[in-house]
Amino acid sequence: MFASDVERAQARPWILMSPALLSVTLLLVVPVCFIIVYSFWLRTATGLEQTGFYLDNWVEVLTDRFYLDILVQTLRIAATSTLMCILLGYVPAYFIAMSATRHKTLLILLLMLPFWISYIIRTMSWINILGVSGALNVFLMWTGIISEPLQILYNEGTVVLGLVHFLLPFMILNVYVSLEGLDRNLIDAARSLGCTGWQAFWEVTLPLSLPGLAAGSLLCFVLGAGTYITPMVLGGPRDAMFANLVFEAIITQLNWPLGSALSLVLLVILGSVVLVYNRFVGMGQIAKSFG
Amino acid sequence: MISGWSLIRGVTVLVYIFMFLPVAVVILLAFNSSQFGSFPIEGFSFRWFVELWNNDAIVRAFRVSLLLGFLTAVISTAMGVLASLALVRYDFFGKGLITTALVAPILVPEVVLAVALLLFLRWLEMPKSFALLLLGHVIFTLPFVLLVVQARLVAVKREFEDAAMSLGANAFQTFREITLPLIMPAVFAGMLFAFTISFDDITGTLFWKPGGVETVPTQIFAMLRNSISPEINALGAVMVAVTVAMPLLGAAVARRMAGSLR
Numbered sequence: 001m002f003a004s005d006v007e008r009a010q011a012r013p014w015i016l017m018s019p020a021l022l023s024v025t026l027l028l029v030v031p032v033c034f035i036i037v038y039s040f041w042l043r044t045a046t047g048l049e050q051t052g053f054y055l056d057n058w059v060e061v062l063t064d065r066f067y068l069d070i071l072v073q074t075l076r077i078a079a080t081s082t083l084m085c086i087l088l089g090y091v092p093a094y095f096i097a098m099s100a101t102r103h104k105t106l107l108i109l110l111l112m113l114p115f116w117i118s119y120i121i122r123t124m125s126w127i128n129i130l131g132v133s134g135a136l137n138v139f140l141m142w143t144g145i146i147s148e149p150l151q152i153l154y155n156e157g158t159v160v161l162g163l164v165h166f167l168l169p170f171m172i173l174n175v176y177v178s179l180e181g182l183d184r185n186l187i188d189a190a191r192s193l194g195c196t197g198w199q200a201f202w203e204v205t206l207p208l209s210l211p212g213l214a215a216g217s218l219l220c221f222v223l224g225a226g227t228y229i230t231p232m233v234l235g236g237p238r239d240a241m242f243a244n245l246v247f248e249a250i251i252t253q254l255n256w257p258l259g260s261a262l263s264l265v266l267l268v269i270l271g272s273v274v275l276v277y278n279r280f281v282g283m284g285q286i287a288k289s290f291g
Numbered sequence: 292m293i294s295g296w297s298l299i300r301g302v303t304v305l306v307y308i309f310m311f312l313p314v315a316v317v318i319l320l321a322f323n324s325s326q327f328g329s330f331p332i333e334g335f336s337f338r339w340f341v342e343l344w345n346n347d348a349i350v351r352a353f354r355v356s357l358l359l360g361f362l363t364a365v366i367s368t369a370m371g372v373l374a375s376l377a378l379v380r381y382d383f384f385g386k387g388l389i390t391t392a393l394v395a396p397i398l399v400p401e402v403v404l405a406v407a408l409l410l411f412l413r414w415l416e417m418p419k420s421f422a423l424l425l426l427g428h429v430i431f432t433l434p435f436v437l438l439v440v441q442a443r444l445v446a447v448k449r450e451f452e453d454a455a456m457s458l459g460a461n462a463f464q465t466f467r468e469i470t471l472p473l474i475m476p477a478v479f480a481g482m483l484f485a486f487t488i489s490f491d492d493i494t495g496t497l498f499w500k501p502g503g504v505e506t507v508p509t510q511i512f513a514m515l516r517n518s519i520s521p522e523i524n525a526l527g528a529v530m531v532a533v534t535v536a537m538p539l540l541g542a543a544v545a546r547r548m549a550g551s552l553r
Contacts, residue, residue: 012462013381020374020433026431028399031407038410056379075386084320088306095303107307108424112383114310116534120508121527123343124543125313127519128320135316197295205339224399233515243402252497256410261376270400 016109026208032267039074039261049257055260067245071265073244077156078225085220086213088164089171089204093212094205097179112178122235123162130158154236162234163224170223171216178212192224215285218277222270242266295547314531321528323521328461339525356490357423359506362387363428370429371436371481376470379444394434396532404431406496427491427499435488436481441550443477444470472475475498487534 023026039057042050061067096107114122129135137149153159184206190200228243240248243266249259324336326551343349374393379387396404408427417423449468455465471478493508500509507530514523 012382013377016373016377018372020393021389021434023370023426023430024395027426028396028404029351029392030401031411032548033401034414042412044438088309090308091397092303095299099300107303110307110311112538113535115414116330116487116538117314118508118527118530118534120491120493121317121444121512122314124511124515124519124523125317125527126314128514128524129313130521165310165313172306196370197472221398226402227494228402229497229512243400246402246406247497250406250409255414259406260410263403265540266400273399273400283391286325287374287442 017186027262028118035260036264038257039264043255043257057258058256061261061265067265069271070240071242073156073239074225075269077159077163077239077241078221081160081167081224082217082220084160084164085168086217089117089168089216090175090213093172093175096176097182111169119166120229120233122166123230126158126165126234127153127161137221153234156235156239159231159235159239159241162230163227165235166230167220169225170219174216174219174286175212178209178215178285180210182287185233190241203280211281211285214277215267215288216283218274218281219286222273228264314527317524317527318531320521321524323524325521340529341523342522346522348505349510349522350508351405352505352507355421355504356508359424359428360486360490362425363432364486366425367429367432367436367485368440368482369480371433372440372474372478375437375440375444376466379441380449393437396431397499398433401431401494402498405495406531409498419499421501421504423501424496424499424506426506427493428493431492431495432485432488435484439481439484440474440477443474448472479541479544483538489538490534 002041014103038049038054040053042054042056044050096111101107122129127134131152132135132151134153136152137146140146140148186204186208187200188205191197193205225241226243228241228247231239231241231244242262246259246262246266249255249262319332321339321377322335322336322337323332324338325332366416377383378390378393393417405427408430409423412423412426451469451473455469456462460468462532491508492506496506496509497512498540500506507526511523511526511530514526
């Protein structure tokens with residue numbers, strides 16, 4: 001009797017986890033393994049896949065200059081957006097964490113708000129601002145500064161702008177969480193030992209907020225590099241990112257083996273960024289913003 | 292020093308304006324009576340909202356999105372609550388690995404997740420369908436629910452459950468009478484989170500949706516192909532209202548429930 005009770009207690013967590021674990025296994029782990037196999041198949045003229053072990057897709061993806069260029073462009077766009085988020089995001093995070101204003105709760109609430117506003121709406125909203133008959137052009141023509149509407153939309157710059165707009169709250173939130181958890185006595189101690197305000201920030205506050213900055217940067221970079229909607233809405237024909245190639249291969253050309261190989265390239269690159277981050281910082285920092 | 296601080300405040304205000312101005316413009320233009328979804332503002336009107344209501348495709352997309360979001364929220368919250376109980380309350384072999392596996396759907400880029408799931412189910416001869424959409428949405432909302440519920444469960448003292456057990460309640464009774472009420476705010480938060488993520492999603496949805504079925508975001512995306520119309524702005528305004536009102540409502544409910552427990 002006693003032994004079976006112990007056994008039941010040991011089985012309990014597994015029973016509780018089984019729906020979630022089974023779903024993740026069947027809907028994520030097995031499918032990802034499956035596309036590894038799939039990427040070695042071939043698409044034939046009939047549209048059916050030729051099963052077997054062919055390296056053609058991989059040779060195409062890894063040697064064709066076109067894919068490499070788009071990959072570099074993708075990483076450049078993601079890195080620029082992340083850098084912009086750091087520059088634009090640190091100051092507001094610092095302000096929310098350090099200020100004694102009674103609007104603090106409101107500021108945090110407003111910070112969470114963009115997470116609830118649809119990504120597609122926030123992306124397309126820039127068309128209203130920068131489009132040919134958008135707010136900016138109408139305003140500039142009304143003031144007489146320009147007589148013809150400017151073509152500001154649909155280039156790499158607007159793709160970065162759209163991404164920064166989408167990713168900035170992730171950065172601010174993560175930096176804010178690390179600044180909020182910082183022991184204020186350390187700053188006071190630095191000041192009382194003769195640091196100027198600027199020195200105290202540079203020597204104490206900034207280094208201690210690095211984990212938050214790193215967590216925010218990871219999120220911004222990985223989310224930014226994996227998007228295909230922003231370039232489709234705000235970019236021109238030449239501003240495709242790597243995920244656009246995946247979308248193109250799978251949805252438009254129905255070349256699924258090639259699409260599999262392309263998605264695996266994206267997975268390996270972004271996966272290694274996550275692994276490097278996990279090695280040096282740890283995933284706990286990101287989980288903190290859920291608390 | 293004072294001027295330094297006001298500089299910081301000034302920058303903060305500017306960044307907040309940057310975050311909200313474009314959305315404010317969408318809402319503003321939704322009420323513009325002009326034919327074209329752009330400036331100048333000609334007059335105040337609800338006509339675009341009426342047009343939305345009369346547009347069958349949009350009403351259908353709304354129904355699909357609401358149903359999908361609701362089912363996603365229920366299923367992924369049920370699975371997430373059970374799994375977080377196991378992760379927080381029990382020790383077992385391979386816990387670290389399993390925790391990583393359960394949050395993996397947010398670590399894998401959504402495009403890759405979308406391709407893998409789509410091709411795998413195709414291979415199993417399960418065509419694109421509402422069920423595929425639902426499975427996809429459940430799998431990538433699960434980690435969010437898990438993280439929210441876990442954070443709350445860690446804060447609930449084990450002594451409450453031990454007390455109930457020692458008074459003769461079985462494991463299920465203890466969960467229903469003690470643990471569940473205590474974690475209810477987080478359960479609600481998790482559900483809302485899952486609903487909003489599902490309601491807003493476009494990255495995976497564009498891969499999974501069957502031909503002819505649209506959710507609100509994919510409908511907006513399809514309409515953008517032509518040009519920006521006042522209807523898109525109105526639809527955007529409605530979407531903002533739905534996704535912003537939901538969490539505010541949820542927060543109010545959670546606060547009341549937390550209050551009544553004390």
